[in-house]
Amino acid sequence: MWFRILAISCATILSFGCNRISHDKAGLEPPDIEVDIPGVKENRSLRQIEMSIGGEEVTLEVVVDREERRQGLMYRDSLAPNAGMLFIFPSNLYGPFWMKNTYIPLSIAFISSDSVIVGIIDRMEPLDTVTKYMPDAPYRYAVEMNAGWFKNHGVEVGDTLEIPSVP
The missing domain is CATH 2.60.120.1140 (Protein of unknown function DUF192)
Known part of the structure; x- marks a missing residue:
């Protein structure tokens, strides 16, 4: 009995967590960041x-x-x-x-x-x-x-x- 309650509780929590993550990310734009590639110096002053x-x-x-x-x-x-x-x-x-x-x-x-x-x-x-x-x-x-x-x-x-x- 406890096993069944635990399994249902875990499934419910996981489904809310997954839906929330999917919903939250759906409307977001990727952050505007600069990526630093090792060894590459853009706009270097020579x-x-x-x-x-x-x-x-x-x-x-x-x-x-x-x-x-x-x-x-x-x-x-x-x-x-x-x-x-x-x-x-x-x-x-x-x-x-x-x-x-x-x-x-x-x-x-x-x-x-x-x-x-x-x-x-x-x-x-x-x-x-x-x-x-x-x-x-x-x-x-x-x-x-x-x-x-x-x-x-x-x-x-x-x-x-x-x-x-x-x-």
């Missing part, structure tokens, strides 16, 4: 420099520290026609670039410590996490622009690119 590449004035965001370089142009929906990013490394290296979480196709020029372009990749495909992009020679700097930018402006391997000092 240094910018103006310089000439292939006779064109360009504006480059400058990334110097490891975390800035790691993120690069990830999570961007667009890039202005004469805008890009300058990667500055502490010393020469052979390391590759990839397109993880990068939504726009890019070109990249690799520049040696003596300001000579040692490699250009005309098109890196968005979101490609398999292909690793790197030149055949060590480099100290890299410049990413919209896909085809270097080719469209006559910039070639062997050209000199003066890297301005960065504050």
Whole structure:
């Protein structure tokens, strides 16, 4: 007998609880919150420099520290026609670039410590996490622009690119 009363009481309480939860949630809008994704810095403020590449004035965001370089142009929906990013490394290296979480196709020029372009990749495909992009020679700097930018402006391997000092 007690078992039957206990079972009916539990069923009644559970049914009220479920109905109330369903009813309460039916009219609610999701909260307006910002989601913080680890490693992603939206609207980050980076240094910018103006310089000439292939006779064109360009504006480059400058990334110097490891975390800035790691993120690069990830999570961007667009890039202005004469805008890009300058990667500055502490010393020469052979390391590759990839397109993880990068939504726009890019070109990249690799520049040696003596300001000579040692490699250009005309098109890196968005979101490609398999292909690793790197030149055949060590480099100290890299410049990413919209896909085809270097080719469209006559910039070639062997050209000199003066890297301005960065504050």
